[in-house]
Amino acid sequence: MMQQKKFTGKVYLKKGQTIHVKIKRLGINGEGIGYYKKKIIFIPGALPKEFVKAKITESNRNYAKAKLLEIVEKSSQRVNPADHYDVGGIELEHLNYDAQxxxxxxxxxxxxxxxxxxxxxxxxxxxxxxxxDPYHYRNKAAFQVRMTKTGKLIAGLYKPESHHLVDLPTFETQRKLTLEIIRKTLALMEKWHVCAYDERTNKGTVKTLVVREAFATKEAQLVFVTNERFIAHASEIAAELRNEFPQLVSVMQNYNPGKTSLVYGDETTRIFGRDYIIEKLGDVSFKLSARAFFQMxxxxxxxxxxxxxxxxxxxxxxxxxxxxxxxxxxxxxxxxxxxxxxxxxxxxxxxxxxxxxxxxxxxxxxxxxxxxxxxxxxxxxxxxxxxxxxxxxxxxxxxxxxxxxxxxxxxxxxxxxxxxxxxxxxxxxxxxxxxxxxxxxxxxxxxxxxxxxxxxxxxxxxxx
Missing domain, CATH: 3.40.50.150 (Vaccinia Virus protein VP39)
Structure with a gap:
């Protein structure tokens, strides 16, 4: 007589499988959390009290991750986000601000x-x-720079858990001036044929553009984070940027060669202007050099x-x-x-x-x-x-x-x-x-x- 297998109560989900889940709460990273036959499911973009359709992207013994496909029953706290990019830094933009x-x-x-x-x-x-006003508050942008297959330079942030760069010509939590300086810098890099860094070959010049704006003084600083010590036509680019943005009082280069998760290297030199910008809080002034930490x-x-x-x-x-x-x-x-x-x-x-x-x-x-x-x-x-x-x-x-x-x-x-x-x-x-x-x-x-x-x-x- 064949012995039947005893049911263990464990749920096995396959990658690509579609499920329907009721969202119970938000996790510490802002993702929706629900349960499918007692297995915990993490679904970015889903909100509490929503009933959603999702596709399994990762299945583990005790939990699974899924991509939101459809909101079957919508939360009253859901709002239309100002941005529609799949990047970090706006993971709660679809939740009304009081609920945030x-x-x-x-x-x-x-x-x-x-x-x-x-x-x-x-x-x-x-x-x-x-x-x-919970927008336009970020005084600093640190955008990766890459070249697309069509030869266009883009700057932005990576998709979550990936190295796919999303171009960000707009980003509603960012200060307008920081974005304008980045877009103009990309155009000048193309004009002067300055190469972007290529992760696959570990070659190219510019890895990251970092722009910081002082709220009180309106001064701005641009930092080229580079894989190579030499930036072609750096002085010409700085001069053109200064003509368009009189607020730009500091243009710097930070040398950070090779593959690394760190934004900055140890060596920073001046291309144009001052080494710093000045910010104020109350009646106290703060000098901010390129690598100095200051709240965003x-x-x-x-x-x-x-x-x-x-x-x-x-x-x-x-x-x-x-x-x-x-x-x-x-x-x-x-x-x-x-x-x-x-x-x-x-x-x-x-x-x-x-x-x-x-x-x-x-x-x-x-x-x-x-x-x-x-x-x-x-x-x-x-x-x-x-x-x-x-x-x-x-x-x-x-x-x-x-x-x-x-x-x-x-x-x-x-x-x-x-x-x-x-x-x-x-x-x-x-x-x-x-x-x-x-x-x-x-x-x-x-x-x-x-x-x-x-x-x-x-x-x-x-x-x-």
Whole structure:
């Protein structure tokens, strides 16, 4: 007698298979999440409460990914997006803005529920601070440059999970001037026969065009990121660009040869004008060199720094440490009342800019050092340097364990954590709440139309 196979309850989906799914919620990357016979399905472009038709693009043991084919039942929160490109950076453009703000608060809540730092259920998680106009806010464009099979130069972003470049003559979250400079630069490259980089052969000159615009001064900077040291007719191109765009005060070249995932190399030289542009937040000026980090949304940046300043509530004479200081933005904006601001960053150009930014604004109560946060902390600790307040604005990887140990040993009374990644924030809080209580978390929408969210977290040292 033949023995029948026991049903295991597992669902096997084939690539290319068409399914119908009810969407339950949004994932942390803004994709729709549904379940097909209890298997989780990720469908970019789908929204909660929608019933959709989708085609399986990737099938794994515990989950599958699918492409949205048809919306059978549409969400009331769906809107017509301003852009219709299949690229990153606009993954929530089809969701109305109020719902985007709710989602960004919910992503932080999901992270807290996943990592469960002590007392997380009682943390005050405030409503997300949004924008009046959630478009035209990106002050910087970094577009890859390639040549099509027909010989046309294009510049834009890659399709998700691919190396297919999408030409972006328009992009509604981007500042108009940055796009205009990129399009004119492409035309001049064609005119002067400047070659684009070819990934297949690892030959060609221009890899990336980076344009940054200062909101306050209207100054702009163009950076050619190149595979070769020499750019043919670079001075002629710069001169023509300057004639059309008087705002363009800086044209630079960054040498970054070979295949690499990094946008910039280590060597930057000037083609025309200054090495920097100047931006302002409030009454503080910031000199921005080509590789210097500065938030891409100055309007929301001021709101965020106002939140940091309020949370720190610095008093006369207090010592503030500005970790991951970049060009000095947070410390200079928030630390005027402090007796001393100590800043640190790993990028030498950023530290140089921070020092000049302080000088430009007449701020003298600052000291900056180049180096890794944990190493500088250890150096200061060994020298007996105490501090009253701390603000950290780490990269998406969050604080490393050694830096957290230094913080917990020094126990600054005032502590503000600026986060750009809810997951690493929640994971760091698991350790930090051993000595701190989380007073509140204030989400801020720095990147409308995307799934990214930032937050200002006020931590209070518990009495021993």
């Amino acid at each position: 703000l709710d989602f960004k608060r919910d992503v932080i809540l999901q992270a807290l529920e996943k990592f469960k730092p002590r007392g997380y259920e009682k943390i005050e998680l405030r409503k997300t601070i949004g924008m009046d 949304n100055p309007i929301q940046t001021k709101k965020m720094y106002d939140e940091v300043k309020q949370a720190l509530n610095l008093k006369q004479g207090e010592i503030l440490v500005d970790a991951y200081c970049g060009v000095g933005t947070i410390g200079l904006y928030c630390g005027k009342e402090a007796g001393l601001v100590l800043g640190m960053d790993v990028i030498s150009e950023a530290i140089a800019d921070a020092k000049e930014n302080a000088a430009m604004s007449g701020i003298k109560n600052v000291v900056y050092e180049e180096g890794d946060a944990k190493e500088i902390f250890a150096k200061w600790e060994k020298a007996g340097q105490k501090f009253d307040a701390l603000v950290v604005d780490p990269p998406r990887t969050g604080l490393d364990d050694e830096t957290i140990e230094v913080i917990l040993r020094n126990k600054p009374k005032k502590f503000v954590y600026v986060s750009c990644n809810p997951s690493t924030l929640a994971r760091n809080l698991v350790s930090l709440v051993s000595k701190y209580d989380v007073s509140y978390i204030q989400p801020i929408d720095m990147f409308p139309q995307t799934a990214r969210t930032e937050a200002v977290v006020k931590l209070d040292l518990r009495p021993e």
